[in-house]
Amino acid sequence: MKSALKWDVIAKCGTTKARAAVLTLPHGPVNAPVFMPVGTQGTLKGITPDQIEGLGCQIMLNNTYHLGLRPGQELLDTCGGAHVFQGWNRNLLTDSGGFQMVSLLKLAEITEKGVQFESPHDGSLMLLTPEHSMSLQNSIGADIMMQLDDVVSSLTTGPRVEEAMWRSIRWLDRCIKAHKKPESQNLFAIIQGGLDPALRKQCIEEMVKRDTPGYAIGGLSGGEEKDKFWRVVSQCTDLMPREKPIYCMGVGYAEDLVVCVALGVDMFDCVFPTRTARFGNALTATGTLSLRQAKFKDDFRPIEEGCDCIACKSYTRAYLYTIVTKETVGCHLISIHNTAYQLRLMRQVRESIIEDRFPQFIHKFFKDLFVEKAAYPEWAVNALKSVNVDLIQGENQP
Amino acid sequence: MTSPLKFQIKQTSAKPTRAGESARCGTFALSQSNTAGTDQQHVKRTIETPGCLMYSLKGAVPHLTPDNLRQQSFGGVNVSLEQILQTDQPGSFSRWPETSPIPQFTGSKFTLAEYLRLQDLITFCDLRDYSYAAENFRHPTTPPTRKLASNTDNHAVLSTPKGIRQLTLDDYLKTVRHYRPDVVVALADTIAETTAPNEKRVRKSLERSLKWLDQILLERAGQDGTIEDRRAEEEKKRRRERKEKRRSAAAAAKAAGEQQEQDQDQDQEQGAGTSKEKEEEIYIEPIPTEPWTDVGLFAAVGGAHLEESRIWSAQETAKKEGVDGFVIDTLSLSALDKDARLKHVQTSLDHLPADKPRLLYGLHAPEDVLEAVAMGIDLFDTSYPFQLAEDGRASLYYYGPRPAGQDKSNSKTQRSINLWDDEHGDKFVPILEGCRCYACKDNKHTRAYINHLLKTHEMLATVLLMGHNMYQYSQFFILVRESIQDGTLQEKSTAFLATFGKEPTRTLEKHPNQIIVEAALQKRNQRLEGAEEGVVGVIGMGASTVNTPSLGAAVGAHAEDVEMEDSESKSKKRHETEEAGEDGGAKDEVVEKKVKKAAVAESSS
Numbered sequence A: 001m002k003s004a005l006k007w008d009v010i011a012k013c014g015t016t017k018a019r020a021a022v023l024t025l026p027h028g029p030v031n032a033p034v035f036m037p038v039g040t041q042g043t044l045k046g047i048t049p050d051q052i053e054g055l056g057c058q059i060m061l062n063n064t065y066h067l068g069l070r071p072g073q074e075l076l077d078t079c080g081g082a083h084v085f086q087g088w089n090r091n092l093l094t095d096s097g098g099f100q101m102v103s104l105l106k107l108a109e110i111t112e113k114g115v116q117f118e119s120p121h122d123g124s125l126m127l128l129t130p131e132h133s134m135s136l137q138n139s140i141g142a143d144i145m146m147q148l149d150d151v152v153s154s155l156t157t158g159p160r161v162e163e164a165m166w167r168s169i170r171w172l173d174r175c176i177k178a179h180k181k182p183e184s185q186n187l188f189a190i191i192q193g194g195l196d197p198a199l200r201k202q203c204i205e206e207m208v209k210r211d212t213p214g215y216a217i218g219g220l221s222g223g224e225e226k227d228k229f230w231r232v233v234s235q236c237t238d239l240m241p242r243e244k245p246i247y248c249m250g251v252g253y254a255e256d257l258v259v260c261v262a263l264g265v266d267m268f269d270c271v272f273p274t275r276t277a278r279f280g281n282a283l284t285a286t287g288t289l290s291l292r293q294a295k296f297k298d299d300f301r302p303i304e305e306g307c308d309c310i311a312c313k314s315y316t317r318a319y320l321y322t323i324v325t326k327e328t329v330g331c332h333l334i335s336i337h338n339t340a341y342q343l344r345l346m347r348q349v350r351e352s353i354i355e356d357r358f359p360q361f362i363h364k365f366f367k368d369l370f371v372e373k374a375a376y377p378e379w380a381v382n383a384l385k386s387v388n389v390d391l392i393q394g395e396n397q398p
Numbered sequence B: 001m002t003s004p005l006k007f008q009i010k011q012t013s014a015k016p017t018r019a020g021e022s023a024r025c026g027t028f029a030l031s032q033s034n035t036a037g038t039d040q041q042h043v044k045r046t047i048e049t050p051g052c053l054m055y056s057l058k059g060a061v062p063h064l065t066p067d068n069l070r071q072q073s074f075g076g077v078n079v080s081l082e083q084i085l086q087t088d089q090p091g092s093f094s095r096w097p098e099t100s101p102i103p104q105f106t107g108s109k110f111t112l113a114e115y116l117r118l119q120d121l122i123t124f125c126d127l128r129d130y131s132y133a134a135e136n137f138r139h140p141t142t143p144p145t146r147k148l149a150s151n152t153d154n155h156a157v158l159s160t161p162k163g164i165r166q167l168t169l170d171d172y173l174k175t176v177r178h179y180r181p182d183v184v185v186a187l188a189d190t191i192a193e194t195t196a197p198n199e200k201r202v203r204k205s206l207e208r209s210l211k212w213l214d215q216i217l218l219e220r221a222g223q224d225g226t227i228e229d230r231r232a233e234e235e236k237k238r239r240r241e242r243k244e245k246r247r248s249a250a251a252a253a254k255a256a257g258e259q260q261e262q263d264q265d266q267d268q269e270q271g272a273g274t275s276k277e278k279e280e281e282i283y284i285e286p287i288p289t290e291p292w293t294d295v296g297l298f299a300a301v302g303g304a305h306l307e308e309s310r311i312w313s314a315q316e317t318a319k320k321e322g323v324d325g326f327v328i329d330t331l332s333l334s335a336l337d338k339d340a341r342l343k344h345v346q347t348s349l350d351h352l353p354a355d356k357p358r359l360l361y362g363l364h365a366p367e368d369v370l371e372a373v374a375m376g377i378d379l380f381d382t383s384y385p386f387q388l389a390e391d392g393r394a395s396l397y398y399y400g401p402r403p404a405g406q407d408k409s410n411s412k413t414q415r416s417i418n419l420w421d422d423e424h425g426d427k428f429v430p431i432l433e434g435c436r437c438y439a440c441k442d443n444k445h446t447r448a449y450i451n452h453l454l455k456t457h458e459m460l461a462t463v464l465l466m467g468h469n470m471y472q473y474s475q476f477f478i479l480v481r482e483s484i485q486d487g488t489l490q491e492k493s494t495a496f497l498a499t500f501g502k503e504p505t506r507t508l509e510k511h512p513n514q515i516i517v518e519a520a521l522q523k524r525n526q527r528l529e530g531a532e533e534g535v536v537g538v539i540g541m542g543a544s545t546v547n548t549p550s551l552g553a554a555v556g557a558h559a560e561d562v563e564m565e566d567s568e569s570k571s572k573k574r575h576e577t578e579e580a581g582e583d584g585g586a587k588d589e590v591v592e593k594k595v596k597k598a599a600v601a602e603s604s605s
């Protein structure tokens, strides 16, 4: 199908499956691997678009379900889409809306037609079809839009997983057919198939035939064991076309990002950095600081040495301790810092791939974050070993 | 003593608007030695008067991060001591760094300005948040307690974020020495009651405030201000000791009745000794102090609703050498209506020197500002634009001729609009045509978008509203100053009132749409509580072996919507829970989990 993006791999890691690329979208270039902050309602937690841009963010995520409810499709059409609506001139990605319905709403029922759910406004039954999702996402105007997929929990087993996989493929066909702006918006397919390698393989084969501009690995992060999670991711990146961007949905913890990049993933999104900011938790290379704790009362250091975000350039932990979760400014500052942290992490990952020292970066990253090797998560050790990085033994190897 | 502050009156209104006083405009700045510093960050701004100090909460201007704050042109910030002083300060100042720990300010002394990232603004430090003098003033998260236990001769009572605390004169002085704000208001016994205080209470408060002021002035000049107190204390102590001695001597005498004769002699001797002691001069070693003459000192003048007291307070305070400016107390007038309050303000002003700046709290709506300016008030604060933003309101008022292009956005010549109103939902126009604030400029953020942000409970709404309202307030003051200079203050003030009428009384009621949105949020959080429990156990960093999300919205979107905590007791409880947990990133999942649970429980309770 038509594509409105350009995918240029500029460097490949000599050891792992990681790669550095430039993804050129209708609203400008995106350096990959990339982390995309989530602005659910068309805004990122009190941070202005200028501030987000100032952090070097090139692509942000909006949620179709939320924007469909408010401001609604009609208003989005009137004003010319979500970019204009929120004053954001860089790239946007939207999900299909299906996931929210299944996870947020009671009585959501999936039929071949679509996802049927109870309106949160008046309780009446509503139906989200692939066609409707496409229509909404066309109105939003996101640079990347996601197909409506049949979401099942990653803990589900049995025939339901296979049914969801086949239905997702059928819905992809309906999405492709209903997509009205393939020349300016890129539709990504979502690989389903649960934790079953055979189903994943089948799904990839079918979806690759549809030749969408990019692919996402879906149906994960639902409570499955991390050791199973990474194996699915790795299997998918092995089978997916290497000339297209690969997006792993809903991943955003620092070590997950580093591991998944090593496994060959290019794009990530996560609400965690800004959500946790709200509770006064600041992310750093050496771990999370819960700034609400009294031990920071007399800690006159910035959140993170060397961070050039407005919070670290302006305030001490001692002062932030007095305002986090009390004043909205405290929340904004930590949100800014956490977003800066995520984006910086991805920049560092990317630079190290370009300079072909990603394995060394991984070693240092885990040492900074977990200190003791005994504390390294076993799944991460296993995952990295599968791409030739031995966290336990191989620290001194190139 | 040379003042660190420079107040220069450029022009006094040619046409006095009231008998006695008249409007004036000028500049309020720090003298050269206090603005030392080489880079841009350290150059202090000047406050043009009549002008504003920015209102702050816990040392931060509400909703505005430092970068957004710098888009405003105000020259100073008002910081309430009661909101930033920790319960264990000044004790914990032992760990206060000598020089700034912020990398970009390395080398400069670590003062309140460095601590609060206010290096380029005049830092004005008062004791309490007196904005509560304004009608129906509201703060969304932590309202300070207004009515406190009474002050005593030894301390004033403050409402800090961690509860009520007593601030002794000594603590106050130590705090000022560490914080080194550009201007500090002298410790005073302010009357905060909502009912009119009686004469005795008023007199007592004024005497106490004046005595503290004397002591503060001495300390500031490097002398021991509390020496008289300590001498009196010593005298009391010795008297007590003598009494004790006599009593024990008498008891001993009783026990040894057989040696009566001898004892009588002793008694005589003792009596002689006592009278000798009385004559003895009590010498108290003064505590040498570092002068802090680089800090400007304002003094509060009060007197509640009693004219004589107001006059006396103003006259006595004005006599003190070294006072750089005055805060006109209106908190003790809260039982009165606006006109009566203004009358009493005038009484104070009539007895203050004309060449020093005067600050007024609590009368902050544009037409009140105009009246106060006409009376000769120089400094206000920005609590008015803040309150509007809290209500979802955006300013549309203008002073003087209507600015070009504004007829479109303000055809009904409204003072402000409420962005919660449904009518703005489809208005893809700026709040105010021609406004140069971040939101309005280039139609970046429309009324429809702000309406959407309010209805989705997103914090960017107040960020944008605050920025716009602050910008409009600063524009208003610029035009007011111009009208003083060109002699049109009275005329334009009359026109303003004719156009916009009086500020409607602020109610504490929420907009109907806000009530709906908040109720829906609460319901949603309640409904999701069960689902939340299911995943909460695995939220966390690395150590977790089970993969949960992050997934774009499922857990995230609603957890984000959980209300910010608003109750001190709740926060305390959660705080304790949290402190029980381990620290540090990877090991922090317990904390995150607990915080999350608490937040969910809270939002549904």
Ligand SMILES: [Zn+2]
Residues within 6 Å of the ligand: A303, A304, A307, A308, A309, A310, A311, A312, A313, A336, A337, A340
């Ligand atoms: Zn930072």
Ligand SMILES: [Zn+2]
Residues within 6 Å of the ligand: B431, B432, B435, B436, B437, B438, B439, B440, B441, B467, B468, B471
């Ligand atoms: Zn504006």
